[in-house]
Each structure stands twice: as C-alpha cells, then as structure tokens.
Amino acid sequence: MYKFVNKKTAVVVFIVDILGSLAFFLLYALMPWRLRRRGKVPSDPKSILVIRADYIGDVILALPAIEALKKKYPDAKITFLTSAKAKDLLTGNPFIDNTLAYDPPWFFKRPLKLAILEYALIFKQIRGNGFSLALDLRGDMRNIFFLTFLTGIPYRISFASSGGWYLLTKVLKYPPGLHEAQYHMEVVKAAGAIDTGINPPRIFISPGEEAFVQEFLKSNGLNRNEPLIAFHPGARKKLKQWPLENYAALGRTLRDDYKAHIAITGSADEAGLAKDLSNMIGAGAFSCAGKFPSLKHLAAFYKSCALYVGCSTGPTxxxxxxxxxxxxxxxxxxxxxxxxxxxxxxxxxxxxxCRPCVGREDVCLFPESNCLKILTLDDVLQAVRTQLSRLNITPQPQ
Incomplete structure (x- = not known):
C-alpha cells in the first residue's frame, strides 16, 4: 500500500517498482544465496543503524521505539542517523550510542554540488561503521536505496509504503490509521523488540542546560510567583499557523487575568514573527526566538514554564x-x-x-472553512483555562 496523496507520484513509483522488481528477480536468479536473508533478522546484531533524518517532531516521536530497541539489544551499538537540526536532541540519551547528522536533499533543498559532497561523506561514514542491520523508520524508498542498500548493510527492515520493497530484506505491511510513534514501533518490533506501548518520549536535559535556563529567567527579571507561559506561533508550513492576532488577544487576556508573562519562542529565522507578536501583546510579553543555544536548552526552558501553547510542530x-x-x-x-x-x-x-489536508498542508482548498481560522479565541482560551486550573493557577483580582 502506497501512502502518497499525489496520484501522479504513486503512478511513477509503481512503474519504478515494476522495473526494480524485474531487475532484482534477475539478480536473485544469478545470486540465489542472497535469498537466504529475505524475511530474516540477525540473531545478535552488533551494530544497528536507525534512520529518521527529517524533522524535529518526527525524531522526538521515534524515541520510544529507540528505547524499546536498546532494551532488546543492550549490547548492540545503536546509531541514530538524523537531521542536523535534530541531532542535539539526542545527546545524553542512554539508549543511543552514536549519532550521525545528515540532511537528505530529498527532504532539505541543497545545491547539487553540496548534495553530492554531503552524500559522499555520509556514505563513507555508514560504510565505515560496518552496520549489520538498518531500520528506516519512515519507510522512504530514497532512504532505503541511498542510505541502506547502496551502503551495503546486509539486513534492511522498513515499510515499502513509498516503493522499493525489493531493496529490503524484511518488508512490513503499512497499516493505515496509526500514530506516527506506533509506525516507528512497528519497525523495531520487526527487528525483535518488544512493544511495551507508546510511552511519552524522553529528552535528557543536562544540569548545564538547566542552569542556563535559570540564569536566563533571572536575567529577564521573571518573577517565579507569576506564571510563565510560552507561545510558539511559527510552523514549518504557514497553513498550520493560527492567526497572529488571535495569539495576541490570547496573550493580553492571560496577562490581564492571570498576571502572566508571555514568552514567545521560535528559531532565529522566526525572530521577526516573535517580535511582531510581542509588540502586539505589549506589556508582559517578550521574544526569546533564537536565544537558546540548542533545542535541549529550549526543552529546559519549556520545562520551566507553567504552560505551552502552539500548533502541531516540533517545539510542541x-x-x-x-x-x-x-x-x-x-x-x-x-x-x-x-x-x-x-x-x-x-x-x-x-x-x-478535509482533515488530513487534501491540499497537503500547502494550500487550503476550502478557505471559507479553514480549520484554523474557525478556531476562535474562546475555543483556545477555554483549553488554556482548563490547563491552568489543573495547576491551581487562578485569575487574579484586577
């Protein structure tokens, strides 16, 4: 089962799959001993490569599966190949022995020359590690071909939901309707891990990162007796952003009713957006976009907040x-x-x-009933008040 929304893409991949299948049937006819690996998993893999080389949220949702894999193979060296932005999230994680950073040009646009140089480097790194088993958590034919097959890893497990089943030694059926973390768990289960349920992912924050945040709070004069609430208005795709004026109205309400400080987070590229929102809210709001050295410092900051408000994005x-x-x-x-x-x-x-988006989250095909524009201030404010009441944070007398 292909998971493509675009029918043209599905047709192209189907044709590629037919040609690829014919080529590999010929290969197996000439080298039948390769068939011995089909459907099998090494009983005691010494070195395992796990791939999820795309966006921050995807990598975070892969962490429970990594933990389950390490518990199954505690003596194996587990290497996580991920994107450069997400790599620092993995530092200090006791279930990951090594990380490789790579931004595949099929996910992150690159000039051709740079893409070739970066691929040559990651190819050399993968080959040099001598992996016996590779797990591609996304089920992407390009990952499978360029990062596991061409690099010579003998056992390769993933979904074939974007084509390339013949490149895998163990092919998984792609069941629709699962949580993304469960898809990851299905892959490691196929490698022998035990599914203990999808537990919340764990980020291992260091004392130094905690200390940085405490100093940041102190230097900004934040009163620990007043609630600190983080807003993250940005998203990789603008169609996922709640209107900025709604965030501003929400921020002013929380400032006036709860005496809350509103911290607006974002990447350095989103500093302008965060500054605009800070100005729209006025007193009590400040931008800290781009002010944290790493994602783990940002994680430590969120941990210190009474509440976080944002759309479906990595920082959430x-x-x-x-x-x-x-x-x-x-x-x-x-x-x-x-x-x-x-x-x-x-x-x-x-x-x-129309959810999930039939416009692939790029263009809203139904702007009159846009799923975010019809979410009112009162809708979000009600959820915010519910969360604050659970923390025994109540409105303050005017």
Missing part, C-alpha cells in the same frame, strides 16, 4: 516530551497521527471533512 512535541502542560492548536494535520504523546496535552480542534 518538545514541550510535551519534557512534561510541560501543553495546549495544541490543531490544524490541517491528522490529529490521530501527530498528537503529542505527553500526558499533559489538551488538543483544540474543529472537525472538518
């Missing part, structure tokens, strides 16, 4: 993973597939027939 998963009470403003994404795993998350959404 990060805040949830460190236990921050979270309000998720759900947009065009599949809520069932991408909801944060933290126990303190409240999802705010309006049911629309």
């Amino acid at each position: 998963h990060l805040a949830s993973a460190v236990g921050a009470p979270t309000v998720v403003i759900c947009g065009p994404e599949s809520v069932e597939r991408w909801a944060p795993l933290g126990e303190n998350s409240v999802l705010v959404k309006k049911e629309v027939p």
Whole structure:
C-alpha cells in the first residue's frame, strides 16, 4: 500500500517498482544465496543503524521505539542517523550510542554540488561503521536505496509504503490509521523488540542546560510567583499557523487575568514573527526566538514554564516530551497521527471533512472553512483555562 496523496507520484513509483522488481528477480536468479536473508533478522546484531533524518517532531516521536530497541539489544551499538537540526536532541540519551547528522536533499533543498559532497561523506561514514542491520523508520524508498542498500548493510527492515520493497530484506505491511510513534514501533518490533506501548518520549536535559535556563529567567527579571507561559506561533508550513492576532488577544487576556508573562519562542529565522507578536501583546510579553543555544536548552526552558501553547510542530512535541502542560492548536494535520504523546496535552480542534489536508498542508482548498481560522479565541482560551486550573493557577483580582 502506497501512502502518497499525489496520484501522479504513486503512478511513477509503481512503474519504478515494476522495473526494480524485474531487475532484482534477475539478480536473485544469478545470486540465489542472497535469498537466504529475505524475511530474516540477525540473531545478535552488533551494530544497528536507525534512520529518521527529517524533522524535529518526527525524531522526538521515534524515541520510544529507540528505547524499546536498546532494551532488546543492550549490547548492540545503536546509531541514530538524523537531521542536523535534530541531532542535539539526542545527546545524553542512554539508549543511543552514536549519532550521525545528515540532511537528505530529498527532504532539505541543497545545491547539487553540496548534495553530492554531503552524500559522499555520509556514505563513507555508514560504510565505515560496518552496520549489520538498518531500520528506516519512515519507510522512504530514497532512504532505503541511498542510505541502506547502496551502503551495503546486509539486513534492511522498513515499510515499502513509498516503493522499493525489493531493496529490503524484511518488508512490513503499512497499516493505515496509526500514530506516527506506533509506525516507528512497528519497525523495531520487526527487528525483535518488544512493544511495551507508546510511552511519552524522553529528552535528557543536562544540569548545564538547566542552569542556563535559570540564569536566563533571572536575567529577564521573571518573577517565579507569576506564571510563565510560552507561545510558539511559527510552523514549518504557514497553513498550520493560527492567526497572529488571535495569539495576541490570547496573550493580553492571560496577562490581564492571570498576571502572566508571555514568552514567545521560535528559531532565529522566526525572530521577526516573535517580535511582531510581542509588540502586539505589549506589556508582559517578550521574544526569546533564537536565544537558546540548542533545542535541549529550549526543552529546559519549556520545562520551566507553567504552560505551552502552539500548533502541531516540533517545539510542541518538545514541550510535551519534557512534561510541560501543553495546549495544541490543531490544524490541517491528522490529529490521530501527530498528537503529542505527553500526558499533559489538551488538543483544540474543529472537525472538518478535509482533515488530513487534501491540499497537503500547502494550500487550503476550502478557505471559507479553514480549520484554523474557525478556531476562535474562546475555543483556545477555554483549553488554556482548563490547563491552568489543573495547576491551581487562578485569575487574579484586577
């Protein structure tokens, strides 16, 4: 089963699969001993490569599966190949022995020359590690071909949901309707891991990162007796962003009713957006976009907040993973597939027939009933008040 929304892409992959299958049937006819690996897993793999080389939220949702894999093979060296932005999230994780950073040009646009140089480097690194088993958690034919097959890893497990079943030694059926973390778990289960349920991912924050945040709070004069609430208004795709004026109205209400400080987070590229929102809220709001040295410092900051509010994006998963009470403003994404795993998350959404987005989260085909524009201030404020009341944070006398 292909998971493509675009029918043209599915047709192209189907044709490639037919040609690839014919080529590999010929290969197996000439080298039949290769068939011995089909459907099998090494009984005691010494070195395992796990691939999820794309976005921050995806990597966070892969962490429970990595933990299950390490518990199955405690003596194996587990290497996580991930994107450069997500790599620092993995430092200090006792279930990961090594990390490789790579931004595949099929996910992250690159000039051709740079893409070739970077691929040559990662190819050499993978070959040099002598992996006996590779798990591609995404089920992407390009990952499978370039990062596991061409690099000569003998056992390769993944879904064939984007084609390339013949490149794998163990092919998994792609069951629709699962949470993304469960898809990851299905892959490691096929490698022998025990599915103990999808537990919240864990980010291992160091004392130094905690100390940095405490100094940051002190230097900004934040009163620990007044609630600190983080807003993250940005997203990789603009269609997933709740209108900025709604965030501003929400921030002013929380400042006036709860005497809350509003911290607006974002990457350095989102500093302008964060500054605009800070100005729209006025007193009590400040931008800290781009001010944290790493994602783990940002995680430590979220951990210190009374509440986090944001859309379905990487920092939302990060805040949830460190236990921050979270309000998720759900947009065009599949809520069932991408909801944060933290126990303190409240999802705010309006049911629309086009979710998950039939426009692939790029263009809204139904602007008159846009899933985020019809989410009102009162809808989100009600969820925020619910979370604050659970923390015994109540409105203050005017």
